Amino acid sequence: MDARLRVAVIIGSTRDGRVGGSIGRWFVGCAARRADIELEVVDLVGFDFPSCYPEEMTESMREFGRVIGSADAFVVVTPEYNRSFPASLKQAIDFAYDEWHAKPVGFVSYGCRSRGHYAVEALRVVFAELHVMAVRDEVAIDLMTLGEDGIPPDSADVAVTTMLDQLAWWALALRDARANRPYIA
Template sequence: MNTHDTQRSARESHEGDTEALRLAVVVASTREGRFAPTVAAWFLRQTAHRHDLAVDVIDLAEARLPEGLSGRPGPEVSEVAGRIDAADAFVVITPEYNHSYPASLKTAIDWHYAQWRAKPVGFVSYGGLSGGLRAVEHLRQVYAELHAVTVRDTVSFHGARSCFDASGEPLDPAGPEAAAKTMLDQLIWWGRTLRDGKTVRPYAA
């Protein structure tokens, strides 16, 4: 097969890839009065028109995972484990608490290991002046230990509560929408590439 035929074959393969990427959106905050539902609802509206995504929302406030990691995992852990395992990619929606991410998210990460492996992770963060970016940088190190791939571009809301109107829409939607598209495009590329690669050769951890 010559170079032209190879490029045409790759292009046809890409165009024929109609299977939606299974995206798990993890909502990290569990605090009473949390701002997470506003940010999550906005982000889910960004995914709603994407026919290349099938979205599952894992809200940790509803999952009620045990805080301690001792003992046998209960049904809550098993249920979330199955949903993480089924996903091809993840977007973590996280606030920043004391320059880092919530303990509830660390618990969700630590209850699972192989389920995250060789899959891409994107981030939507929110907070004060930093927009949650310090939490994201900490999470990159954690996910690297799990053999997950974090995509470069993120979505961040700086001074988050002042960024949205009473209906839950950003006051300046153009920037966040463009950032969400860039992040999702990268995530889908990595998600498809890693998913296809694992069908040819299992990942060696």
């Protein structure tokens, strides 16, 4: 088995003029310095999801499920909209089910002053229902502290390291557990 962990970085905002793309690129740049993970960016803007849940899955839904199924762990990059996370992210999460089970998730959140904290707390509940282990530490960015280049302050790099250390520990433990004993939901 490849020792490197496959981590899907899910960029959850699909709004025009969003900050999520630049926050996601910054995070991937930080995370790419690690030798123990292989990153796959899953930007929801690039998926042609139906506006209503169809009777049969579309190709975009199947592709999203394949990406989630092949990942060992996830990092969700989410804004905070009205004390929660965006509908586009909830819709995508709901397009997979078994593919999420017994894997860890970490969060990179952003917002004004609250740093996306409420979005992450809402996501923790959703992921618990999907049998996903949410790591304790998160990367939380106050949009008021971004530099002119749209990059978070250097102090956020420490949060990235801490969150990824926890994510990697859980990803290895759960990958080994799934290999030795199938997970029963």
